[in-house]
Amino acid sequence: MAASIIQRLRGSNSERRRTLLLTYWDGAFTALMIGFSESFAIVWGVKMGLSLVQIGVLSTLPILIGAFAQWIIPPLISNKNLKVGIQLAHLVQITGLGLLLSLKGNDEIYFQLLIALTFYWVGGMVTGPLWLDWISGWLPHGKFSRFLGKRNSFVAAITLFSFLSAAVLVGGFEREFNPDRFFIIFAGGFTARVISWIVIWFHSSPPLRKKPTLAIGIQKLSERSRKPVYAIICFTVLFKFVVNIASPFFLPYMFEELKFDLATYVLITAIPFLGRTLYVAKWGEAARQIKPFVGLQIACFGIAANAFFWSLAARPAFLGFVEFLSGVMWGGFDLFVVLIVQNYWPGSARKILGFHLALMSLASLGGAAVGAHILKVNGGDYIALFQSSAGYRALVALGFFLVLRRLKETRVSLKVYGDFLATVISIRPSMANIGRIIPLRRK
Numbered sequence: 191m192a193a194s195i196i197q198r199l200r201g202s203n204s205e206r207r208r209t210l211l212l213t214y215w216d217g218a219f220t221a222l223m224i225g226f227s228e229s230f231a232i233v234w235g236v237k238m239g240l241s242l243v244q245i246g247v248l249s250t251l252p253i254l255i256g257a258f259a260q261w262i263i264p265p266l267i268s269n270k271n272l273k274v275g276i277q278l279a280h281l282v283q284i285t286g287l288g289l290l291l292s293l294k295g296n297d298e299i300y301f302q303l304l305i306a307l308t309f310y311w312v313g314g315m316v317t318g319p320l321w322l323d324w325i326s327g328w329l330p331h332g333k334f335s336r337f338l339g340k341r342n343s344f345v346a347a348i349t350l351f352s353f354l355s356a357a358v359l360v361g362g363f364e365r366e367f368n369p370d371r372f373f374i375i376f377a378g379g380f381t382a383r384v385i386s387w388i389v390i391w392f393h394s395s396p397p398l399r400k401k402p403t404l405a406i407g408i409q410k411l412s413e414r415s416r417k418p419v420y421a422i423i424c425f426t427v428l429f430k431f432v433v434n435i436a437s438p439f440f441l442p443y444m445f446e447e448l449k450f451d452l453a454t455y456v457l458i459t460a461i462p463f464l465g466r467t468l469y470v471a472k473w474g475e476a477a478r479q480i481k482p483f484v485g486l487q488i489a490c491f492g493i494a495a496n497a498f499f500w501s502l503a504a505r506p507a508f509l510g511f512v513e514f515l516s517g518v519m520w521g522g523f524d525l526f527v528v529l530i531v532q533n534y535w536p537g538s539a540r541k542i543l544g545f546h547l548a549l550m551s552l553a554s555l556g557g558a559a560v561g562a563h564i565l566k567v568n569g570g571d572y573i574a575l576f577q578s579s580a581g582y583r584a585l586v587a588l589g590f591f592l593v594l595r596r597l598k599e600t601r602v603s604l605k606v607y608g609d610f611l612a613t614v615i616s617i618r619p620s621m622a623n624i625g626r627i628i629p630l631r632r633k
Contacts, residue, residue, distance in 0.1 A: 206328050209394050210337070213325060216393075217345040219386040225352025227287055227379030228310070229459075230360065234293075234372045235303055244300050246562075248307060249438070250555050256311035257555075261548035264319040264540035272324040273395050276317055280387045283313025287380040291373060318547065319540035326532060326539070327396030335482065335529050339474015342525060343467050346517075350463035357456040418599045419534045422483060423546050425590040426527060429490055430550040432586055434557030436497045436579030439565065443572040448504050461510050465517025469614060473522040476613040477529055483600050484610045486526040487591050492519035494583035501576040522614070 235248055267275040286309030293302050326334055356375040444450045444458070477485055492515065499512040531546060532539045561575060568574055594600040 205394055206396075209328055209396075210325075212389055212393050213341060214344060216386050216389045217341055218348045219382040219389065221345045221348035222352045222382035223287070223379045223386065225349050225354075225379075226356045226375040226382065227290060228314075229353055230356055230372060230375060231290060231303065231307060231310075235299075237372075238299055240300055240303075248300075248304055250558065251304065252307040252311040253315075253551055254555055255308050256315035257548040257551035259312045260315040260319065260544045260551070262544075263316050264544035267320060267540070269323070269327075270395075272320050273390070273393065275320045276324060277387060277390055279313045279316040279320065280383065280390065281313070283310055283317070284380065284383050284387065286310030286313060287376065287383055290376045291380055293373075315547070315551070316544075319544040322528060322532060322543065323540045324395070333478075334532065335474045335477040335525075336471075337474075338528065339471045339477070339525060342474070342521065343469075343471040346463050346466035346470060346521065350460055350467060353460050353463065354456070357460075418483070418594065418597050419530055421593055421597065422486065422530055422590075423542075423549070425586065425593070426486075426523075426546070427549045427553045429493075429583065429586045429590070431553040431557040431560075432579060432582035433493060433497075434554040435561040435564065435582065436500075436576050437554075438558045439561055439572060439575060440500060443500075443576075447572055450506065454506050458506060458510055458513055461513040462517030462520065465514045465519075466521035469518045470521035470525060472614045473525050474529075476610050477526060481600075481602065481606070481610075482526045482529045482533070483594060484602060484606055485522050485614075486530065487587065487594065488607060488611055489519045489522040489526065490587035490590060491584070493523065494580055494587050496580075497576045497583060498580035501573045501580070 232245065232249060235245060240248070263279075264275075286306050289302065289306035289309060293299060293306070329337055356378070359375050360371040441455070444455055450458075473485055473489075496512060496516045496519065499515075500509070503509070527546070527550075528539075528543065531543045535542055561579070564575055564578070565572070
């Protein structure tokens, strides 16, 4: 799959093809690390008897510290040192994974897990903006959205596989959880990140661009004319805030209100990865053909509907369908946030992307705090919380749409929105994506 994608990049030389192919190997081992460590570290803490307050701190403080690191560090790295910066950030994350392996069930477990997750998130969050600037140097910006969409689809598929495999290894589909099994998957995550670091070592750095060009669909703009992207940054940060009023509480809702067993929880949690796998490549293709900010608005409205759907029914099959749509929409949202900033600051997007991603992380933490307060005030009424979050999301998405309609750089006809959505959900490409996961018979 990866080789065929890269072969289609016209004008590619052998060194470029080799490097881009290595990004798929790097992505595969990164996905294995995520499925084997990040997804289960907090679960292990819960199984070891940590309090709700401690779990809350573990779920937020490391990400908060990582957000500040993501804000401060990437702009300090020059273009010629991007690869070194990526490898150093990987080493920080490897340190965190190593600390997960050294955890012991004693009175110090809370502080040990806090330090391990802090190293993990700092290394991972700093890596993102650096990697995007570094790998974008190998591609004409008109092809970057397609490449990134297809790679993200590939990574989502591996993440789905690794998450389900880890759930089986720790006994997620059995009645009893064995905490000792967690160290098996933590070791797998550690090994995967070390291999990923080695793969990065063999990557070649792209030639430095003297005059970078902007992507298709984005005109070359002066500093004063960059107000559309500033508006997008402001609205996406606000959107993240209102989204997280509800998002962290889907998990306790499933366990406390719906009484789902762990196997059901694992399956519902895994389904969004399937949505990303099948559709994120189509988001990238649609962004290449039309405009990424159009897709971002569509994704926001889809995510707004997600919280409302959670309040309609409690059946696992329906919630699984809702989470599939959630994976589709979030795959588009995350992709377009990166593409829009990359288009306006080609080759140096980390200077604003790190700031943007950090603001969204901080907004997510703020939203979670507000959601917890609302639950405390309303007596733990999850349905009311989900419905209120859905309303806030819809209002922000509508405001986003109206503001972009007033800016000439982002004003398009309503037909463009329909064309964009039709490109994403078209039957033929969807079947092609399915064929990458489940081999289909061909004549």
